[in-house]
Every structure is written in structure tokens, then in C-alpha cells.
Amino acid sequence: MKDNFLNNPIRFLSLGKFTVSVNFLLVAVFMLSACQKDPEKVVSATAAAVVEVPRLANGKPDFSGIWEATSAADYDLEPHSNRKDAPPGAGIIEGKFIPYLPEALEQRKKNFEQRASLDPAQKGYTLGVPRGIYYPEPFQIFQREKDLILVHQFGHSVRTIHTNNTDHPKDPYDWWLGDSRAKWEGDTLVVDVKHFNGKTWLDRSGNYHSDTLHVIEQWTYLDKNTIEYKATLEDPKVYSRPWSLSVLLHRHREKDFQLIEDYRFTLEYDEHYPPKPPVQQ
Amino acid sequence: MKKNLVGWMPRVAAMVAAILASSLVVQNIYAQGGGIQIERSFPAIESGEWTGARLPDGQPDVQGHWSNTIANHNNFTDPQGGIPNDPNPRPADGGPRDARAPSRVSDPADGQVPLQPWALEKVKEFQVGFHNPTKPEYIEPLARCAPAGVPKSLYWHGYEISQYPGYVLFQFNSGTRIIHLDGKPHLPDNIKLWNGDSRGHWEGNTLVVDVANHNGKALFGRSGEFISENGKIQERYIFNSDKSRYNYVATITDPTVYTRPFTITIPARRYTEKDTPNGWHFEVEPATHAGSELILEHYERICAENNGGFGITAAQK
Numbered sequence: 018m019k020d021n022f023l024n025n026p027i028r029f030l031s032l033g034k035f036t037v038s039v040n041f042l043l044v045a046v047f048m049l050s051a052c053q054k055d056p057e058k059v060v061s062a063t064a065a066a067v068v069e070v071p072r073l074a075n076g077k078p079d080f081s082g083i084w085e086a087t088s089a090a091d092y093d094l095e096p097h098s099n100r101k102d103a104p105p106g107a108g109i110i111e112g113k114f115i116p117y118l119p120e121a122l123e124q125r126k127k128n129f130e131q132r133a134s135l136d137p138a139q140k141g142y143t144l145g146v147p148r149g150i151y152y153p154e155p156f157q158i159f160q161r162e163k164d165l166i167l168v169h170q171f172g173h174s175v176r177t178i179h180t181n182n183t184d185h186p187k188d189p190y191d192w193w194l195g196d197s198r199a200k201w202e203g204d205t206l207v208v209d210v211k212h213f214n215g216k217t218w219l220d221r222s223g224n225y226h227s228d229t230l231h232v233i234e235q236w237t238y239l240d241k242n243t244i245e246y247k248a249t250l251e252d253p254k255v256y257s258r259p260w261s262l263s264v265l266l267h268r269h270r271e272k273d274f275q276l277i278e279d280y281r282f283t284l285e286y287d288e289h290y291p292p293k294p295p296v297q298q
Numbered sequence: 299m300k301k302n303l304v305g306w307m308p309r310v311a312a313m314v315a316a317i318l319a320s321s322l323v324v325q326n327i328y329a330q331g332g333g334i335q336i337e338r339s340f341p342a343i344e345s346g347e348w349t350g351a352r353l354p355d356g357q358p359d360v361q362g363h364w365s366n367t368i369a370n371h372n373n374f375t376d377p378q379g380g381i382p383n384d385p386n387p388r389p390a391d392g393g394p395r396d397a398r399a400p401s402r403v404s405d406p407a408d409g410q411v412p413l414q415p416w417a418l419e420k421v422k423e424f425q426v427g428f429h430n431p432t433k434p435e436y437i438e439p440l441a442r443c444a445p446a447g448v449p450k451s452l453y454w455h456g457y458e459i460s461q462y463p464g465y466v467l468f469q470f471n472s473g474t475r476i477i478h479l480d481g482k483p484h485l486p487d488n489i490k491l492w493n494g495d496s497r498g499h500w501e502g503n504t505l506v507v508d509v510a511n512h513n514g515k516a517l518f519g520r521s522g523e524f525i526s527e528n529g530k531i532q533e534r535y536i537f538n539s540d541k542s543r544y545n546y547v548a549t550i551t552d553p554t555v556y557t558r559p560f561t562i563t564i565p566a567r568r569y570t571e572k573d574t575p576n577g578w579h580f581e582v583e584p585a586t587h588a589g590s591e592l593i594l595e596h597y598e599r600i601c602a603e604n605n606g607g608f609g610i611t612a613a614q615k
């Protein structure tokens with residue numbers, strides 16, 4: 018198991034210089050000034066105020082683990098009543114609705130009408146960004162100082178988020194998952210994602226984007242088992258202005274939980290393999 | 299401007315066309331150490347102590363880009379012998395058998411997969427049908443962008459190994475394997491997967507992996523050998539301590555398909571910033587950044603037909 022020093026208060030305190038964040042210091046100073054009359058309270062109150070999260074050796078939050086949203090966002094990002102193929106949902110969009118350009122709104126309506134056959138996920142295609150994050154299957158983050166590798170159970174698609182001060186390629190392709198370059202702003206991972214193809218949807222109700230999609234993600238620990246995920250999407254071909262969504266991601270903590278590869282695009286032909294032995298009489 | 303999405307198949311097709319163009323070209327590629335087939339023979343590596351660098355969690359550090367050194371998946375037991383029954387064989391594939399790399403089957407000594415009669419019959423049928431696929435089962439599943447599976451992923455393009463506390467991650471050109479090092483039990487037996495379910499641990503310089511839960515669908519190559527969903531694979535990835543090479547030595551057991559367990563050996567070498575990127579073994583591009591240091595990175599690997607394209611012909615039959 019990972020040796021997480023933040024789960025050990027004694028080592029945490031002894032390594033204070035290494036791990037104490039600016040927030041921690043501010044909180045500590047505030048607590049000290051507020052509680053001078055009762056010094057014993059300072060220690061416990063200060064410890065409780067710190068959000069203890071796993072960290073890499075360089076002090077940055079370590080998002081390693083298996084994550085999944087419990088939100089019904091993938092049914093429809095926008096507020097909607099129940100219907101045969103979806104439970105009701107209040108939506109996850111700031112401002113409730115996606116600011117489509119007029120002709121794009123018409124396309125979205127067509128997508129909705131034909132969602133059962135047109136949804137790329139129905140064919141097992143790679144889900145894209147941000148859909149892969151809130152789609153109701155787990156994904157695993159493998160994190161090093163230089164990158165985060167996200168393996169999505171659905172399609173076993175792999176996305177790399179680079180955290181090594183590199184920038185987008187000068188001569189890019191169009192990618193299913195775009196090209197992800199990230200920086201740390203305090204304890205928040207801010208990811209700039211672009212160079213998408215236009216083949217993925219945002220949910221199974223037909224909300225969509227084009228190949229000019231640009232996503233800015235913010236990943237922040239709320240506590241050691243919960244990530245607040247925010248994404249701001251801009252796409253001048255489809256939306257009239259940038260808009261944002263957010264979901265909470267929960268850490269899978271079930272005993273022996275693991276990803277189970279889900280290459281479902283192979284289901285339509287996999288019955289033909291391997292050769293079968295003669296039927297025993 | 300964005301480039302058009304060029305998947306790996308057009309590049310492979312171009313490479314194959316170039317190789318077919320003239321034997322002189324083939325010779326030149328070999329002389330330069332490029333191409334897919336580099337070595338006729340390779341050194342043994344003994345299992346033993348690891349004296350190289352370690353990661354903070356204690357694992358031998360074997361992270362980086364790797365690729366096999368002898369051939370692709372054209373032929374499992376005569377790796378440099380070309381596709382069996384190929385109507386248009388490559389000039390380089392001829393000549394005496396001992397002029398080419400040995401069989402990947404290192405035990406038994408005859409280099410052949412010890413197939414039961416029914417399975418041998420199926421393999422021979424595939425080797426004919428492959429060149430004129432009149433049935434869906436004659437399409438090599440990798441051509442439909444199915445994961446290459448175990449062991450084929452290890453001789454299908456280069457791949458990247460990265461390591462984390464509790465895990466070794468293989469990012470292959472077609473498929474991804476997560477090796478769990480924490481000793482959790484295998485998945486329930488009725489769950490069957492293209493890459494199986496892998497449990498590993500380190501013994502000195504050797505990563506030992508037990509692979510169960512195979513779906514048996516990936517085949518071993520264009521020569522059609524296969525394992526069934528009852529098969530087990532015990533893998534040993536034996537690294538040399540200067541982290542330049544490893545040999546994959548695996549014992550494959552399956553009472554449904556074989557007459558006895560057999561052993562396969564697949565040599566691999568590492569690729570670094572000192573190597574020239576190429577479209578087979580070392581598919582990387584220089585990263586954009588402010589510094590002068592060369593940083594090589596691989597782009598997204600999502601097979602085109604996974605999302606439409608190559609192999610559609612077969613699907614439409």
C-alpha cells in the first residue's frame with residue numbers, strides 16, 4: 018500500500034516544513050491569534066482545519082486512485098424530467114442550459130431524437146473529454162510528477178495529462194481525447210485540453226461539440242476521497258459563449274476493487290474467436 | 299493547422315510497401331538497424347539480483363519505451379519467415395531457416411506449439427483463410443482494432459512501461475495492461491478479457507506475472523496460433539540491470555488446446571532519447587517546451603476502427 022504520510026499525524030508534523038501549505042499557515046496563524054487564551058485547543062483545531070490529501074514527493078496533490086461520479090449527468094447534462102431512457106436530473110451546468118448557437122441547437126435536437134442510434138458511446142467509441150469523467154464507469158488515475166495517466170474502464174481508453182511544463186504540439190492531429198497540458202494553481206490541477214476531433218458527444222441525450230472544442234478542467238480535492246471536477250467548454254462553432262459544468266468524483270474504496278477492461282466495441286465480432294474444440298458427444 | 303488524423307495502419311502499409319519494393323531496400327534497413335526485424339539472435343538474461351536503479355517504492359526502475367527486437371506478428375514460430383502461405387512473400391523471408399531468428403517457442407525444442415490435433419487443424423485452416431477471408435474468423439482480430447492481447451502485444455509495435463506503487467502499467471499500441479502488484483485475488487473465473495487479469499510481483503530483476511481470465515480471442519499472430527478461455531500464462535520479464543534489454547519468458551498452459559505446457563521467449567530492448575523515433579518501435583514526437591532538453595512523448599493510441607475505418611470491409615461481409 019502507498020505510504021501516505023499525511024495519514025500519519027506524527028510524521029505529518031515532523032515533516033511540517035515539507036508539507037505545510039500556504040493555506041495551512043494562514044489557518045494556523047488565524048487559529049493562534051484567535052485561540053491564544055487556550056493554547057491546547059490550537060493544536061487540535063489546526064489539525065482539523067487541514068484538508069489531508071495524498072501528496073506526491075514534490076508536495077502536489079496525488080490523485081492516484083479509481084474514481085467515478087455518482088451523478089446522472091451522462092443521461093443529460095441539462096435539467097430534465099424522467100423519461101423512458103433516463104432518470105430525472107437537475108443538471109450539472111452553471112446557468113442550467115448550454116448556450117448553443119441557433120443552428121447548433123437544431124443539431125442538438127436532431128441528436129436527441131436519434132440518440133439511441135447516434136450516441137457514439139452506444140458503439141463503444143472513446144467517450145472524449147469531459148464525458149469520460151462523469152460517464153458511469155470507473156476510471157483510474159496513475160500519477161507521477163511529470164504526468165497523470167487516466168485509464169477509463171469504458172473502452173480502456175488512455176489519456177495522458179502532462180504536468181512537465183510542456184505545451185500543446187505545434188503540429189497537432191485531431192484526437193479523441195484532445196491534448197492535455199496542465200499546471201498547478203495551488204492545490205488545483207488546471208488542465209488545458211484542445212485539438213479534439215468532432216466525433217464525441219457530451220452525454221447520451223445528444224449534447225455535443227465540434228473539433229474546435231477547448232476545455233479547461235479544474236481538479237481539486239474536497240477531501241482525500243472526493244475530487245471536485247469542473248470543466249469550462251468553449252467552442253465558437255457550437256456555443257455562443259464559454260460555459261461550465263461540475264461534478265464530484267468519489268474514490269472507489271471497495272475491497273479488491275479494480276478496473277475490468279471494457280472493450281465493448283469488439284462485442285459485435287468477438288464470437289468468431291477463438292476456434293472452438295469439437296463438441297464432445 | 300491541424301493535420302489529418304493518420305492512424306497507424308496507413309503508416310504500416312507504407313512501410314510494408316517500401317519493404318516489398320526491393321530487396322535492396324530491405325538490406326539497407328537491416329544495415330541501419332531500423333525496420334521491424336533487427337536481430338537474428340539475442341542474448342539470454344539470467345534471473346537474479348537487480349543492481350540497477352530503483353523507484354522510491356522499491357521496484358526496479360524499468361520505466362520507458364520498449365519494443366521487441368526480432369519481428370512483428372506475421373509468424374509466431376518462424377518470426378522472420380513471413381506470413382505462412384503468403385502469395386507475395388518478401389525476398390528477405392526466404393533462405394535457410396537458421397538464417398532467421400529462432401521460433402518464439404523455446405520449449406519444446408522443435409519450436410512448435412504443441413497443439414492438439416483439432417487445434418492444429420484450425421491453425422492450418424486459418425493460415426489458408428487469412429489470405430482470402432471468406433469467414434469472419436479468418437480476419438486477424440487485431441485488424442479490427444481488437445486489443446492485441448497476451449502475448450501478441452509484446453511484438454506489435456513499441457510500447458511504454460510506467461510504474462506506480464502497487465502497479466506496473468503497459469501502454470501498448472493496441473490495448474493497455476494493468477499489472478496489479480498488491481496480491482489481490484484474480485477476478486471471478488467467468489469474467490473473460492482480451493488482456494486477461496494480471497497479478498505480479500518482483501523477484502530480483504524479474505517481474506513475475508500470473509495471467510488468468512483470458513478470453514482467448516486475440517490469437518498469437520497472422521499464423522493463427524491461439525489459446526482458449528481455459529488457458530493460463532505465467533510470465534517472467536527478466537531485465538538486465540543496465541535497463542537496456544529484457545527477455546519475456548512465459549509458460550503457457552491450456553488443456554483445451556495443447557498437449558503439454560510450453561514456453562515462449564520474446565526479446566525486447568529499450569528506446570531512449572538517444573534513439574531516432576520510428577513508426578514501428580518508437581512512436582514518439584518531440585514535446586513543445588521552453589527548455590532545450592529533448593522530451594519525447596507518445597500521442598494518443600486509439601486504433602482507427604475502434605472508432606471506424608480499417609477492417610470495415612471484413613465487418614461488412
